[in-house]
Amino acid sequence: MNRRFSWFNATSLTLGFAFLYLPMIILIIFSFNASKLVTVWAGFSTKWYGELLGNQAFLDAAWVTLKVAVLSSTLATVLGTMAAYVLVRAGRFAGRTLFSGMIYAPLVMPEVITGLAMLLLFISIGLDRGVGTIVLAHTTFTMCYVSVVVSSRLVTFDKSLEEAALDLGCTPFDAFRSVTLPIIAPAVISGWLLAFTLSLDDLVISQFAAGPSSTTLPMKIFSSVRLGVSPEINALSTLMISVVTVGVITASLVSKRSIARQRAEEQAAART
Amino acid sequence: MAQPANRPVFAPWNDPNEKPLIRFQNVTKKFGEFVAIDDLTLDIFRREFFALLGPSGCGKTTLMRMLAGFEAPTSGTILLDGVDIAPIPPNKRATNMMFQSYALFPHLTVWDNIAFGLKRSDMAKDKIPARVEEMLRLVRLEKFAKRKPHQISGGQRQRVALARSLAKAPKLLLLDEPLGALDKKLRQDTQFELMDIQEKTGTTFVIVTHDQEEAMTVASRVAVMDHGKMIQVDTPDRIYETPNSVYVADFIGDVNIIEGRAVRKGDDKYAIAWAEGQPDILGTSSAAIDQGTRVHFAIRPEKVAIASERPEGRANVIEGTVSDIAYLGNISTYKVEVAGGRMIKAQVANERRLARRDITWDDKVFLSFTDTAGVVLLK
Amino acid sequence: MNLRRLFLIGTPYLWLLVFFLIPFVIVLKIALSDYAISIPPYTPTLDLSAGWEGVKSFFAALDFENFSFLASDALYWKAYLSSLQIAAISTIITLIVGYPIAYGMAQASDEWRPTLMMLVILPFWTSFLIRIYSWIGILSNEGFLNQLLMWLGIIDTPLTILNTNVAVYVGIVYAYLPFMILPIYAALEKLDGSLIEAAEDLGCSRASAFWLITLPLSKPGVIAGCFLVFIPALGEFVIPSILGGSSTLMIGKVLFEEFFSNRDWPVASAVAVVLLLILIVPIILFQRNEQKQREANQ
Numbered sequence: 001m002n003r004r005f006s007w008f009n010a011t012s013l014t015l016g017f018a019f020l021y022l023p024m025i026i027l028i029i030f031s032f033n034a035s036k037l038v039t040v041w042a043g044f045s046t047k048w049y050g051e052l053l054g055n056q057a058f059l060d061a062a063w064v065t066l067k068v069a070v071l072s073s074t075l076a077t078v079l080g081t082m083a084a085y086v087l088v089r090a091g092r093f094a095g096r097t098l099f100s101g102m103i104y105a106p107l108v109m110p111e112v113i114t115g116l117a118m119l120l121l122f123i124s125i126g127l128d129r130g131v132g133t134i135v136l137a138h139t140t141f142t143m144c145y146v147s148v149v150v151s152s153r154l155v156t157f158d159k160s161l162e163e164a165a166l167d168l169g170c171t172p173f174d175a176f177r178s179v180t181l182p183i184i185a186p187a188v189i190s191g192w193l194l195a196f197t198l199s200l201d202d203l204v205i206s207q208f209a210a211g212p213s214s215t216t217l218p219m220k221i222f223s224s225v226r227l228g229v230s231p232e233i234n235a236l237s238t239l240m241i242s243v244v245t246v247g248v249i250t251a252s253l254v255s256k257r258s259i260a261r262q263r264a265e266e267q268a269a270a271r272t
Numbered sequence: 273m274a275q276p277a278n279r280p281v282f283a284p285w286n287d288p289n290e291k292p293l294i295r296f297q298n299v300t301k302k303f304g305e306f307v308a309i310d311d312l313t314l315d316i317f318r319r320e321f322f323a324l325l326g327p328s329g330c331g332k333t334t335l336m337r338m339l340a341g342f343e344a345p346t347s348g349t350i351l352l353d354g355v356d357i358a359p360i361p362p363n364k365r366a367t368n369m370m371f372q373s374y375a376l377f378p379h380l381t382v383w384d385n386i387a388f389g390l391k392r393s394d395m396a397k398d399k400i401p402a403r404v405e406e407m408l409r410l411v412r413l414e415k416f417a418k419r420k421p422h423q424i425s426g427g428q429r430q431r432v433a434l435a436r437s438l439a440k441a442p443k444l445l446l447l448d449e450p451l452g453a454l455d456k457k458l459r460q461d462t463q464f465e466l467m468d469i470q471e472k473t474g475t476t477f478v479i480v481t482h483d484q485e486e487a488m489t490v491a492s493r494v495a496v497m498d499h500g501k502m503i504q505v506d507t508p509d510r511i512y513e514t515p516n517s518v519y520v521a522d523f524i525g526d527v528n529i530i531e532g533r534a535v536r537k538g539d540d541k542y543a544i545a546w547a548e549g550q551p552d553i554l555g556t557s558s559a560a561i562d563q564g565t566r567v568h569f570a571i572r573p574e575k576v577a578i579a580s581e582r583p584e585g586r587a588n589v590i591e592g593t594v595s596d597i598a599y600l601g602n603i604s605t606y607k608v609e610v611a612g613g614r615m616i617k618a619q620v621a622n623e624r625r626l627a628r629r630d631i632t633w634d635d636k637v638f639l640s641f642t643d644t645a646g647v648v649l650l651k
Numbered sequence: 652m653n654l655r656r657l658f659l660i661g662t663p664y665l666w667l668l669v670f671f672l673i674p675f676v677i678v679l680k681i682a683l684s685d686y687a688i689s690i691p692p693y694t695p696t697l698d699l700s701a702g703w704e705g706v707k708s709f710f711a712a713l714d715f716e717n718f719s720f721l722a723s724d725a726l727y728w729k730a731y732l733s734s735l736q737i738a739a740i741s742t743i744i745t746l747i748v749g750y751p752i753a754y755g756m757a758q759a760s761d762e763w764r765p766t767l768m769m770l771v772i773l774p775f776w777t778s779f780l781i782r783i784y785s786w787i788g789i790l791s792n793e794g795f796l797n798q799l800l801m802w803l804g805i806i807d808t809p810l811t812i813l814n815t816n817v818a819v820y821v822g823i824v825y826a827y828l829p830f831m832i833l834p835i836y837a838a839l840e841k842l843d844g845s846l847i848e849a850a851e852d853l854g855c856s857r858a859s860a861f862w863l864i865t866l867p868l869s870k871p872g873v874i875a876g877c878f879l880v881f882i883p884a885l886g887e888f889v890i891p892s893i894l895g896g897s898s899t900l901m902i903g904k905v906l907f908e909e910f911f912s913n914r915d916w917p918v919a920s921a922v923a924v925v926l927l928l929i930l931i932v933p934i935i936l937f938q939r940n941e942q943k944q945r946e947a948n949q
Binding site: 004005006008009010012013016017019020021023024026027030039040079080082083085086090093095098099102103105106108109110111112113116117118120121124136137139140143147172173197200201203204207218221222225226228229233237240241244245247248249252256 | 754
């Protein structure tokens with residue numbers, strides 16, 4: 001691309017990012033509004049945060065969500081990494097096409113259908129719905145995202161590194177543990193983060209998989225949002241947005257720094 | 273070429289009592305329909321520096337990967353020290369491999385890379401550091417032990433890879449295009465270093481390369497491969513001087529190929545009729561050739577002399593016109609058009625300065641060579 | 652096949668079979684069951700212990716009643732059509748909004764691009780629900796958009812936007828914009844700049860160079876982006892239920908209500924099966940496009 005940044009580019013970027021970010025900025029600003037009327041500014045206040053923290057139902061839902069997210073994303077990372085390894089490295093085996101189909105299908109499947117199918121399974125095998133079933137459902141759909149992230153890293157992974165490990169006396173499992181895994185670790189970690197976020201965020205599948213006693217935070221938000229805008233939800237949203245923003249910016253700064261350092265070291269090495 | 277002249281000649285392949293270290297017996301390897309190795313039989317001896325040479329896709333890498341254990345032959349057997357290695361997985365084989373990409377573990381230091389294989393061998397834990405230090409000394413990288421692979425230069429990485437694969441003192445070291453990633457100057461220095469290390473450690477080396485100069489420089493024997501078959505296995509000088517086929521002659525170095533019909537003129541001498549109204553070319557062949565067979569006469573450009581006057585007492589003299597001159601500094605190559613529009617190349621060392629050169633474009637010249645300078649080839 | 656390999660392939664395989672494939676077989680089966688058998692509490696009618704006879708009686712009991720019900724009730728096919736329409740229109744709007752952004756990013760300098768990239772990806776990591784929710788305050792009758800327009804004197808009475816299809820369009824465009832920007836940006840970014848210079852050298856104006864070179868070469872990205880928006884938009888549930896009104900017909904919402912409000916499982920399952928069948932076409936087209944790009948890259 002020859003880069004000639006024009007006024008047109010500048011305008012479209014400004015308008016585009018304004019569109020992407022203004023709604024969230026307004027939401028954040030109005031979470032500090034003193035008035036209950038969410039569209040009229042009545043002075044700065046943090047009282048909604050206080051009320052939020054005093055709301056046991058929200059805290060319970062948050063706890064359920066966190067539990068589900070940690071369990072399901074960890075399980076999904078193990079299964080998804082295995083699946084990625086099978087996709088990239090296992091070569092031919094019976095039912096391979098079905099396997100890769102089952103990996104990619106959940107990515108394009110409407111959530112209502114996945115949720116419905118899960119629920120019907122749980123009922124037909126007589127599984128009581130609750131935190132456990134949400135974890136099962138989340139693991140299933142997030143493991144596919146993990147395997148896509150990990151397999152795209154494995155594809156570019158120099159296979160001769162594994163062969164070198166075998167050649168130097170490793171068993172296949174030892175080669176995976178001491179060579180492959182440390183090298184693909186960043187992809188596995190981002191797979192875990194993705195699975196974690198998707199699980200935290202999921203509404204539809206949880207709605208189907210959850211029992212009456214288990215409510216996740218998105219379910220709680222959804223039921224209150226249907227009644228209209230509330231300053232408490234604004235406060236909750238602000239907290240969630242801040243956590244994600246800080247996380248993503250930190251991660252990108254860290255990776256930017258490590259890439260820069262690696263480049264500098266490579267250049268230094270090339271000069272010697 | 274690789275042997276110093278003042279030592280007893282190292283030629284175990286000529287000794288019928290010598291047992292080979294590696295024996296390929298009728299080995300065939302297929303990938304689906306594609307035949308990568310085609311019924312190949314080959315012996316490699318202890319302490320040899322054996323080069324597998326050929327264009328990409330000729331099967332040389334497959335052959336090496338079968339030795340390392342990453343591929344299994346479709347049929348036939350591979351013996352290492354008389355033992356069939358088919359059932360032995362790569363991690364249990366007494367061979368080690370130096371990978372084309374070096375395959376250095378990026379998350380480990382140079383020291384840990386070299387120690388990697390030792391930690392997985394039956395070597396006592398307290399002996400490992402000494403062995404790693406020894407390997408670091410061998411490749412002169414003592415100062416870089418604590419660096420990660422991306423913190424050292426390409427040439428240093430190549431030496432770490434070599435040290436790592438030699439650390440376990442394998443019976444056989446496999447080198448897959450070991451110098452391919454280095455620039456030309458560094459490659460030449462490293463070739464001599466490799467030969468040095470091979471001699472010091474006494475390890476048998478099998479090297480895969482597509483660079484004929486590299487194969488000629490380092491190897492005790494060169495195997496020229498094409499389409500999964502061995503075309504010729506011989507010492508570098510014999511491969512160059514007496515190729516057994518047009519393919520080998522053409523693959524190694526520069527060559528003039530002249531087609532004609534052979535007529536026998538004495539023991540191993542043949543006259544080749546190659547153009548109307550031109551004197552026959554006199555050449556030598558070790559194999560018996562039937563009268564009138566179509567043959568190829570191969571002669572290296574540096575064996576063809578060029579002169580503006582007809583030379584006396586040469587077995588072969590061909591007249592022609594200079595069509596092109598390539599000046600390469602140390603040598604010049606003349607492309608001379610002879611009868612029937614054929615081009616013959618003659619190479620001359622530039623002993624005199626360019627300005628005093630007496631032959632120039634469109635000059636009428638005489639090409640000459642002896643009757644032993646070229647070889648007569650059947651295929 | 653050794654034990655290790657069996658374990659490695661078998662574990663994720665079995666998991667997906669049990670928790671992904673079998674559920675779909677159940678959905679299909681219920682979609683083909685009688686209403687009476689399938690009302691909750693649901694009991695499976697496929698009795699595997701009865702062996703082949705069980706399977707035979709299972710197939711004998713199947714019927715297409717639920718599908719003919721779908722076809723006869725205008726609500727359903729209207730919902731499918733309206734979903735297709737909403738998904739298609741929002742995809743086009745997303746493309747019109749997203750292309751200039753992707754183009755601007757590709758034209759930006761090297762030190763800016765990672766930041767811009769992060770700004771596009773960041774919303775993807777924040778809660779979908781919250782991002783949709785944030786529009787309620789903007790689009791409602793007393794919302795910021797109406798306040799702004801009235802303050803500017805463009806309108807005197809508030810516009811009704813929230814709880815209409817317009818709000819659904821806004822929501823879909825907003826939520827899926829990054830999916831449109833990223834593939835287009837990827838296509839534009841690897842475009843060789845000398846192509847534009849060559850076009851201009853051969854007499855193109857900047858605009859015609861864009862039209863003749865940049866746009867055609869970014870086509871794979873455009874196609875990928877369109878499918879990445881269209882496919883999930885078609886089955887969308889959250890956006891129409893938060894921003895849409897009672898008149899907003901989208902099939903995801905219909906399925907959800909059929910299941911949870913009407914408790915009609917066979918019909919909900921049949922709705923799901925038909926939605927899947929509709930989705931197969933764009934999914935296959937999308938796969939083809941990806942395949943073609945992969946081949947082109949090799």
